Amino acid sequence: MCLAIPAQVIELRPADMALIDLAGLRKEISLALVENVDVGDYVIVHVGYALQKLDEEEAQRTLAAFAELGELEAAREELAGGVA
DSSP states (O other): OOOOEEEEEEEEETTTEEEEEETTEEEEEEOTTOOSOOTTOEEEEETTEEEEEEOHHHHHHHHHHHHHTTOHHHHHHHHHTSOO
């Protein structure tokens, strides 16, 4: 299953790249598809790309729903590259 999951941007890097954090998992992603992203913003991440910005309240609700459904760990594994 492929998921798009909210993650927080913790560092901006050169060439439209950023480091994100998802429940302790950190990964470099591309920001090429999203404009005006700052450190602390939440973005929807899918296959290594940020697809859109998301406000913090909505991101927290979505992450809570994933956790409640038992899907947060699966999303972390997919983001880490462990699930196709």
